[in-house]
Amino acid sequence: xxxxxxxxxxxxxxxxxxxxxxxxxxxxxxxxxALAEIYALLVYFHEHECDEVTMPARARxxxxxxxxSTPDAPCIAICSTSQGDDxxxxxxxxxxxxxxxxxxxPAEKRVVWHRITQQASAWRFNxxxxxxxxxxxxxxxxxxxxxxxDAVNPGNSAxxxxx
Numbered sequence: 001x002x003x004x005x006x007x008x009x010x011x012x013x014x015x016x017x018x019x020x021x022x023x024x025x026x027x028x029x030x031x032x033x034a035l036a037e038i039y040a041l042l043v044y045f046h047e048h049e050c051d052e053v054t055m056p057a058r059a060r061x062x063x064x065x066x067x068x069s070t071p072d073a074p075c076i077a078i079c080s081t082s083q084g085d086d087x088x089x090x091x092x093x094x095x096x097x098x099x100x101x102x103x104x105x106p107a108e109k110r111v112v113w114h115r116i117t118q119q120a121s122a123w124r125f126n127x128x129x130x131x132x133x134x135x136x137x138x139x140x141x142x143x144x145x146x147x148x149x150d151a152v153n154p155g156n157s158a159x160x161x162x163x
Contacts, residue, residue, distance in 0.1 A: 002107035003049025004063060005114050009039045012066035031062035052107035067106045074116055076124045092122030 013035045020029040028036065038050050038059045052060065078090035081098045088098060097104075097112050104112070116122055 002052060002105060002111045004052050004055065004107050004110060005049050006039065006042045006047070007114070008067075008110050009035055009042065009050070009063065012063045013039060015066045015069060016062060030058065031065070034058040035062050052105065064106060067110070072109070073101055074113060074122075074124060076128050078123060078128065088122065090123050090128070092116035092119060092124065 013032055016029060016031040016035065020031065022028055034056065038055060042048070042050060055063070074091040074093065075098075076090045079098065080089040081087075081093075081095040085095070087094055091098075093101070093112055093116065101109070117125075120126070
């Protein structure tokens with residue numbers, strides 16, 4: 001089974017904090033509390049991932065609600081795996097990941113998202129970053145990450161403005 005990365009737990013906590021803000025500045029909604037317990041255990045035990053199967057039901061339900069608000073696939077409609085590439089130049093997924101995407105669990109999909117975001121080498125993170133940012137959910141690195149990638153690979157940027 002795939003592990004849910006601590007950054008996804010944190011993103012889900014922040015999403016729930018925005019969705020259901022504290023009425024008094026102290027208390028948190030049940031979803032935040034359930035996810036915060038998982039987050040605290042990961043920090044305490046110096047772990048980076050929690051197992052999706054053994055995650056408590058309340059925390060998993062809260063995480064899945066956040067997951068449903070994110071874009072499903074990293075595809076930017078420029079698929080080079082259909083042309084025989086082992087790794088798609090557009091989204092950064094392997095040909096197996098592209099093929100198996102419909103049957104991957106949410107946690108397995110997030111593992112792929114985490115990897116391609118960390119690598120930031122696919123066109124969705126440089127050449128066609130503006131196209132990726134316009135997609136549903138904007139579940140991508142912030143513009144500063146694109147600027148850093150552009151600084152390392154100045155020839156990969158499209159001439160369009162970034163925002």
